[in-house]
Amino acid sequence: MSLIEGLSGLNAASEQLSVLGKNIANSATVGYKSSSVDFTNVLSSQLNSANSGLSTQTGGGVLASNVTQSFSQGAISNNTTPLNAAISGQGMFVLTDPVLGNTVYTRNGQFTQNSDGYLVNGSGFKVLDITGTAISLPISPHDTSPTSTQTYQVDTVAFTSSLSPYGTVTFGGLTYTNTDGTTLTATEVAAIFTGLSAGATKNAAISSGTFSGVLGDYTTSTGTVPDTYLGMTLSAATTAAAQPISVTHGSYGAQSCVSVSASGFLTGSDPIVETTTVGTDTGYLNSMSIDTDGKIIGSYSDGTTATLAQIGVARIPSNTGLRQVGNDTWMQTDKSGVPVIAAANTLGRGSITGSALEDSNVNQTTDMVALLAAQQAYQASAQVVKIEDQIYQTLIGMNG
Template identity: 85%
Template sequence: MSLIEGLSGLNAASEQLSVLGKNIANSATVGYKSASVDFTNVLASHLNSANSGMSTQTGGGVLASNVTQSFSQGAISKNTSPLNAAISGQGMFVLKDPVLGNTVYTRNGQFTENSTGYLVNGSGYKVLDITGTAIQLPVSPNDVSPTSTQTYQVDTVAFTSSLSPYGTVTFGGLTYTNTDGSTLTAAEVAAIFTGLSAGDTSTTIAARSAAAVAAGGSANAAISSGIFSGVLGNFNTTTGTVPDTYLGMQLSAATQASAQPIAVTYDSYGPQTTISVSSSGFLTGSDPIVETTTAGTDYGYLNSMAIDTEGNIVGTYSDGSTYTLAQIGVAMIPSNTGLKQVGNDTWMQTSKSGVPVIAAANSLGRGTIVGSALEDSNVNQTTDMVALLAAQQAYQASAQVVKIENQIYQTLIGMNG
């Protein structure tokens, strides 16, 4: 029987060496869980004639009965990858194998966004949210904040003084010179620059005036008595509303009563530089009131993402807004040791593990999530190196048993000869 016992010792020690070798090899593998071998002795029995035929059990060798993984918490290391995540406490990330369609579980949170926006691990498995749905994130150039809007900036230009003969007003790149020889009231000056379109020139203004006459209307007398030059900027103009304040100061009732306002609306979304208006020849010598009435807004484009303690992936946009894009699911496993290891740092559910339940982190016993971080392997290299030496000695000792037993058998065979 000693030969069999020695062989069992070799097999058991070999299994332990294999497990310890895997532990040491994966000491730097993210989320790796160390394993250990459970041993049990094998009993042999023989009849004891001196004891009325009762059998006696004796040691018959050793058996590596089970390989058990330790799901203790590994250290958490911070990094600069915004979509990396670690679980501090109980639970596992949930992944979907895109090829086989299997749902698997992992503690390795090395996640990235693939070309189609899905959050995936290094093997291309899709990360699932709290509802069990694959997480898909925004992809440029369609990464616009759902909460942002686009509006046009509106400036107000208000004329409060008459324009003397041969006076000029330059309004956003378009210059008007009063060549009529008579004074134009503030209302007439305002009318000259009301109803214009972006890019207007003397030609387009004259054509629009002629079209109005042909349609039964009349040309603006002020426009026909002056000369335009230049090109209007990226604005359209309509009749505006008299402002209450100017440059933060309250306007007097007299100024408000005399003001002839124009609303200048930009063609481009978002904040703009206020329209430039200058003049020469106003009777009072003052330039018109020019200020931004409402600043425009633009779409906010995704600048960065981060993961909070509850697994929310929060996007920060160029307009300063934030928005929760998704929430990473965390599965509670009734029995971690009942899971089946399937490679790629993942496990699968079995009848011994129980049915995993997916929900949000930091709920119902689940751990919290640490963003821009990873869980280190929980392998204790010092312990495993010492155990490796012991396993090596056990292997060598069992080999000696086999060697000596073989020599005994050879001696017995030689005696028969």
């Protein structure tokens, strides 16, 4: 019987060496869960039962009866990959195999966006949201914010005093010089520029002056007198004398305020120029991030944000009942119970950390010590087999 016991020891030690070797090899694998071997003594014979009536059982060897995985929490390591995710606490990410259609579960959150916009793992499995639907994300940089609009910026230019003879006004690149020698009122100055469109030029002398240059990307029209300027309330006298022009920019979004300067006004002051309506532009997707509830948040160039999707987390009734199927994934079985998908931080599910991954929970120190013990057990069992073989050879020689 010793030969059988020795061989069973070899098989058991070999199984333990295999499991420990796999643990050690995967000590750097994201989301990996370590395994251990359960051993059972095999009883094969009874002694003294005939003579004394007492039944004494003896061990007939050892059996590696089960390989158990530990689903203890691995350390969370931060990184700079925005769509990576790690679960702290209970639960697993849910994936679907696009080829076979199987639903699998994992703790490996090395997610990226594929060319079709789907959130996938390294094997191309699609990540599911809280409703069990594959997550499809907008493809940057062409996606626009769902809340952004396009409007033009409007500036107000107000002339508040008369322009002296030979005075000059430069308005958005277009210069008017009063060469006629006649003083122009604020109303007359404003009328010169009112109604001009982008790109307008006036080079010929008109009435009391001349133009040169090109008006910028603006359209001018009659405006409304502002009651404040740079946050200060204008006096009633200034407001009463003001002759405003509304300047509408030709490009969407916030623009630099229209440039207006002058010399020769009787008060010696420049015109009032202030942005009265800041334009907005379409916001384009700049980046994505994941919050603690698993929401994927898009940030746009116009400063807006939007929730694009929410990663689902499955609560498994019994993790140890799952069946490992490779690629850092598991499938449900009758022993695992039916996983239920919902949002992180609900009903006992853990929270999610974005731009982070869960490390392997392998304890290399413990496994290296166990590896030495398994090696010694293997060598000892091999020695038992060797000696038992020698005994059998001696017995065979005696019969010969």
